[in-house]
Amino acid sequence: MSGLDLGAPASRATRVSRALPFPAGAGMARWVIARNAMAFRHGWVALVTGFAEPVFYLFSLGVGIGALVHSVRTDGGSEVPYAVFVAPALLASSAMNGAVMDSTFNVFFKLRYAKLYDSMLATPLGPRDIAVGEIGWALLRGALYSAAFLAVALLAGVVTSWWALLALPAAVLIGLAFAAVGMFATTYMTSWQHFDYITLAIQPMFLFSATFFPLSTYPEGIQWLVQATPLYHGVALERGLMLGEVSWALAGHTAYLVVLGVIGALGAARRIERLLLT
């Protein structure tokens, strides 16, 4: 060996991780994030599209349809212009979309075709580092898009409360829940056709999670169904914050998303271990 100090950086982290009932990791998830940032520098055009989509929706729906609808009575009971009503939902859905794209298509390619995780697992990195790193990267990207969207929403005058400062961390939380579950689901996919199931899950959520009209417009029997879906909780959380309708219900939405994120992250790490470390 030369003077390079090897093995040492991993040792303390491995002692800790061995004590936990989780798939192994070496506490080096940040290098998975660094790898993605490095690759991203070669494909920064994706950054523009990820930001543009929700902004296009905001102007098309908020301004266009808003001219016809004028105002909406929210589930919190206040009367607001349509653009103000729809902006938080667009923030939540774009956080979902970005996280799902990153954690399904990109992860599937790396897992099945590029064999990127196989070459990572030949190093001290463990399955948990990969799961945490990939999800962490999806969150970083999501935070960037969400911050840009919030800035545009602020300039467009559709942000009405100081609570909106918390809309950014809330968007990151939505990203966490969807990225974790998305990556977990991706480990079960074996062909590109399986992505139709993702679309099948995402599309109805985007349209019907009280995104474009309040929950109260649904018949009672359907309302519980809507409330069971994760995007509903994301939309309700963002809407509560951006309109300043803050109540304990927001804690419930937050808890739902946190639980989903933790289950997804653990499941994803466990599955990568099963698939690649056999």
Add this chain to the structure above:
Amino acid sequence: MLVSARGLTKTFGDFVAVDGIDVEVRRGEAFGFLGPNGAGKSSTMRMIGCVSPATGGELRIFGQDPAVDGPAIRARLGSCPQADMLDEELTVQENLWIYGRYFGLTKAQTRKRATELLDFAQLTDRRGDKVEPLSGGMKRRLTIARSLINNPRTAPARRADHRPGPAGAAHPLGPALPAQTSRRDPHHHDALHG
């Protein structure tokens, strides 16, 4: 003793891939597993590379147990996989830079080592290029260079027949790979060719 196995076994369900083998590899040896397809060579190499848990028997790498010290053992191995598995989204030198970080090397250590290895693999003038358009032999050389980024104690290489072809035989990365690194570096490099 670099590798010692006693009664090492690997089963997948009912299928027995490795059936109780005993192996000892000492420092300075170049050790190879030979056998027909399906003999269990790759399964054995995967267990030695700490990416596949042993089903039975005892396995020690550098005297450590892969089931307990997997990351620490992998930090000292240089694994050269059967398929290249390079990161095609990155450039040639970025492949080396990020791989060094996976091993916990500092940025300065990684950059210095990458510069040496690029020169060694005769890829210095292609360092800023994406990996995808490289020729098969160049990709193989980069894979070998990458497996040496952490200055490994042992370099398991799967499938020696995937080395550069006749044109590459005269190349420093040809038959004399481990010896070449030893000449460049006074410390020991022990090759284990599967």
